[in-house]
Amino acid sequence: MTHWRAGEWAEAVRTGIRSRGLSLDEAARRIGVPTSTLRSWIEHRHAPKVTVFDHWAQLAEVTGLGEAELLRVAGVLPDSLASPVHVAQAAKALREGIDRAGQFLRQATALVYSSPGTQVANAIAASPVDWEMRIRSATRGDEVRVTYHHYVGIVPPRDFPHDDAEVRRIIEHDVLGELWRPLGLYWRVAEVHDWHEPPRLVIQVPEQEATRPPVPSPVVAAPPVVVLSPIWGYGELLASLIADGLGFGNVDFRYFGLPDAMADRVRITARELAEPAPRLVHSVPPIMLLHGLAVPDLTGRLPVVVRYGPRMRARAARIYRSALREAGFEDPLEGARAIEEAIAVPPGCAHFEVTLADEDVFDGDRPSLDRLNDSVAWHAEQIVEQVLLGAGLPPVPLGGPLKRLVLPSGRVRRPPVLAGSVVRRAALEG
DSSP states (O other): OOOOOHHHHHHHHHHHHHHTTOOHHHHHHHHTSOHHHHHHHHTTSSOOOGGGGGGHHHHHHHHTSOHHHHHHHHTOSOGGGOSHHHHHHHHHHHHTOOSSHHHHHHHHHHHHTTOHHHHHHHHHHTSSSOOEEEEEEEEEOSSSOEEEEEEEEEEOOTTOOOOHHHHHHIIIIIISTTTTTTTTOEEOOSOOTTSSSOOSEEEEEESTTOOBOOOSSOOOOOOOEEEEOOTTSOHHHHHHHHHHHHTOEEEEGGGSOOOSSHHHHHHHHHHHHSSOOTTEEEEEOTGGGGTTOOOOOOTTSEEEEEEEOHHHHHHHHHHTHHHHHHTTOSSHHHHHHHHHHHOOOOTTOOEEEEEEOHHHHEETTEEOHHHHHHHHHHHHHHHHHHHHHHTTSOSOOOSSGGGGGBOTTSOBOOOOOOSSEEEEESSOOO
């Protein structure tokens, strides 16, 4: 059995609201409840009614804690399901909407065992080697919280007689051999931004951007979508959010189990992109455009083209400088521009053009990953809304993180004022 830890939960909510600089009135407005209701929750005169779960995503946003942390401090899950992977999956189930706390717990318990992160953790734990595992989740966003992926850190036993390269081989081939490519796993070699002092060996397990099939129903009468984005244009995130919002499947080639050789990656990707696939969203890998991958024939598809400003372009060139130099560009900025020039939509082809504005992303001299996440999410919501309206359906996202923008009234929250934009064009202008 689980028991609502009213005191701990209320203190966490109260502290979170205070740390965000919000008054109770403002916090209650953002959550969508009367101030008196919020006050009764955080003064813990009684455990909140199960209707609190209707506002769980908004509570997570105004406190800055995230849904999983609110679940943990509330004591909603039994100890047997309190691992980071289980909690993340429980939060995912919660986002789909529940009527009763008991129903939520049953759904979450059923879901955790199909999680890619859980499969990875179970396989490593079943190995005869006593690996130490450390698990973190990469979650970003202030307005729309999105869990991008999970990190599984591996620490070998102290007396393990192999170097890191051999440990990678053992884990990848002997321990996770049947899961590595199907789940799109890979070793994280870039900086792990979401983990202070991570282990040397970290496996990245996709979550939001993972490749997945369409949902069984409902069927949206809309063409398949293809997202064309520059490097560091977050096209993969945009594609995954659009897919969830429409009930479509998502194809992210980073998590497609592709071979290591670039020529083979380009060949397989080109083959997969050759024919429009019903109810799928593809994101075209931007770096592959420098290695021979051509923009696919867009006939019968709905293209979404991402553009951005000079500061984001310069940041992208710095982040991907090694990959751009491998593609033959001494000046990484020239490589970034070359990718943008390769993204073209034929005249007369209707498409969405998304502009990620520097003003929406940068906080002073540095980009804010939370603000970038939110900008992409709001742009995705606008695209989903227009596609659903065009299909004769209510403009309400069908699933995924965008579903949390739906108010109890059934209406979708309006986006904040952004410098960036989403424009539907019938042809390229100028």
